[in-house]
Amino acid sequence: MHDLRRQALESGKTVSRKARSRQVSTASSKANSTLNSPAHSRANSRNPSRHGSDDEEYLSDGTAWSTNSIDDILNGDDVDVPVDAWKNELSLRIEQIVDRKRSSTEGRADSLSAYAHILMARYAKDDIEARMSELLPSILRSIRAETNERETVAALKALAVTTVTIDSDDIYDTVADQLKRTISDSSSIQTKISAIHTLGVAAFFGGTSEEEQEDVMTFLLEIVESDGFSVDAHDEGSVVIAALEEWGFLATDIEDIEEATEAAMEAFVEQLQSSDAGVQIAAGENIALCFEKSYTPREDDEDVSEENVDSEDEDQPTRGDKMVKRYTVWRRPDQLLHTLDDLANVSARSISKKDRKQLHSNFADIRNSVEKPTRGPKYSTALDQETGRYYGGGRMKVKINHNVEVRIDKWWKLQRLNALRRVLQGGFTHQYDENEAVSRCLPFSMASKR
Template sequence: MHDLRRQALESGKTVSRKARSRMASGASSRAGSAVNSPGASRAASRNASRANSDDEEYLSDETNWSTNSINGVLNGNGDDAEVPADAWKTELNTRIEQIVNLKRSTTEGRAESLNAFAHILMLRYARDQIENRMSELLPSILRSIRQETTLHETICALKALCVVIVTLDSDDIYDKVADVLRRTISDSELSAIKVGAIHALSTAAFFGGTSEEEMEDIMSFFLEIVESDGLAVGAHDEASVVTAALQGWGLLATEIEDMEEATENAIEAFVDQLESADAGVQIAAGENIALLYEKSYTPLEADEDVDEADLDSEDEDQPNHGDRMVRRYTVWRRQDQLLHTLDELATIHGRGISKKDKKSLHSSFSDIRNSVEKPTRGPRYSTALDQETGRAYGGGRIKFKVNRNVEVRIDKWWKLQRLDALRRVLQGGVPQHHSENDVVSRCLPFSVAGKH
């Protein structure tokens, strides 16, 4: 077992308890609830930076290439008076023509056009500009995904598809893209493409008009990936693939009202992944656990008679403490063991852990443990007392600023899951879309700055 753990740490891949059991068949089971130290973080991993609201952090390397060539056009209404304010529309139309005109395009040319197209859509709400071109655009984007001519073109096409889905607010786009994306997840030989397709499928399911039944089916698909450590889609112990599946599952779970059955099916897999050798996998699994605990509580209904033990005991500390919250079901029967594991992750140390991973684990799992113990506490809940009111500051210390007067208080795990998903798709364009795109503002309701 020690050798297997050492190999996992050296490889940087995720190896959960179930995987180690399969690899070491016949070995004795682990004693207690010891947590494996995570190994070096994946280079391609992007752990959620839950305390930082700076959207520039989410601009990826693949998008940054275009800042010099395109941002001047996008910022035409700024200092450069020589660039017309609507020049970005002309540039967008040029990129659309390049994407749909396959006969005159090269592989690298298509990748560049897809990347520029996605970058413009991230930073400008352009539904009116693309809606009447979708009969040409969508087949071309899907062709680039399906053919996998190069890694670069396929990744750019997947990113373009995600931002198109969020921009369009279409009730039928899921049906048009789901089969291609599921085949890509299962059949592609490249982990990076699987990751992009997983995020695209979860984006399509959440924003693209799917039914709750179909959404639950996709969640089951993602759960198979997690339970098998990626083996279900030919990516055994690929941390990036498992992380993407965890994140996709978490996003879709925010949309399901009654999570009792889904919780019973998923919680063991998430607890197992807390022992992964990869910090990104551990954090994504932990945030899903916190979400499940949060969703196990719902408001007390009028004239409802419940056991006092099932009532939230900290309502007086909440800004909306008049709404009593009631535990509807048990998330995990061995909660003491889970809290012990979360304590270890929140204070983990060791030479084999990078400073960045250690900081992420400490910050994330302090919040996750807090929510497992008290599920009405959201991320970054503070028990410190406000000197003016005498109450705990509570949640909402993470604030996503849309503009000077509008902000979103990320005081719930479901909000954090959605914000992270939007940032994966729109990167630095989330504020612009939140101001103009109803899909995004419905996804993350706002509050007036300075008010709860």
């Protein structure tokens, strides 16, 4: 039994919030240095997959970041910033990144941090596309050299946000081998975590075939199965969490994951016994996703057994398409439901109050979806007194602007939302408005008007 499974995790420090207002002059150096500093272990921070209030996000490396703070820095009401100021700053940072002969390790780290910071907040494809032949090799050199952790992590974050911005079919082939080497060989746990997340982004946005995505999922699953041992990070919960998260993200892009499900479910169910609440929750979300993907809409002329047919709400079949169970996800569903019940009601004093709350909230949803896979996260069986119908799914929403909101009523949507937020942080809503690569990941609905 590995160390991760020996005892319940005690949570550690509370993550502080970033200052919401900063001077523009410090945004590209001091603020970005803080943003890219080595983060606390996921085992000692709030789990990022859990969504709290709309004005605060918790990232995969444990950093707290205000949703509005990036725009406050670049175009805040309290400072006078010319419209093109960020473009001039971006151009300067690109020059500093590509001109390695005149730069120091700390200088490159500052420039990479500022560059990524601007790309999160502003859609800058036109501004960086012409420089990619210089920019990408320089970023990769910072990753490959691994002179220090700060520069390497900053370069990995810069690569991830560049990949989402450019949305090119050529990036994955250029970066994949180096990212896998960094994950396997780096002596820095934070570097491994950042490289895992960047690999997931490259495999999703960088121009891969389904076969290549499945290869990356296999690589990530080996990390989960071995508790990190396969990449020299044995019993490092934060590394396992990153692998779980990116496996789930890539699985949303595979139409049929039946073949991969059996081996993956073995690993995910085993990780439910982890002593790290973050590992348990990430594994549980992947389990829910696997069950959700085992159902697809029934074709008009399809003749199937009624026992394999379900609707989004069996008591009100007119509210959703009939869904058909295509394969068995797990051979011992009763045993799995019992385990999920235990996690949804865990009361051990050895588990911190914060972790107990997260386990209760998330595993209530996960259990609900395993029992009835057509129900997504935050599905409510409470009855609306006016309509007599279940409130159902869609209670989790992300407001993009006055007219557009994203309803997170499926596990695949939650996986993609979490992945985009890991990369774009507080710039997510702006990128959703401007960047087609982001908006096509998540369908939107027009906000209801009162």
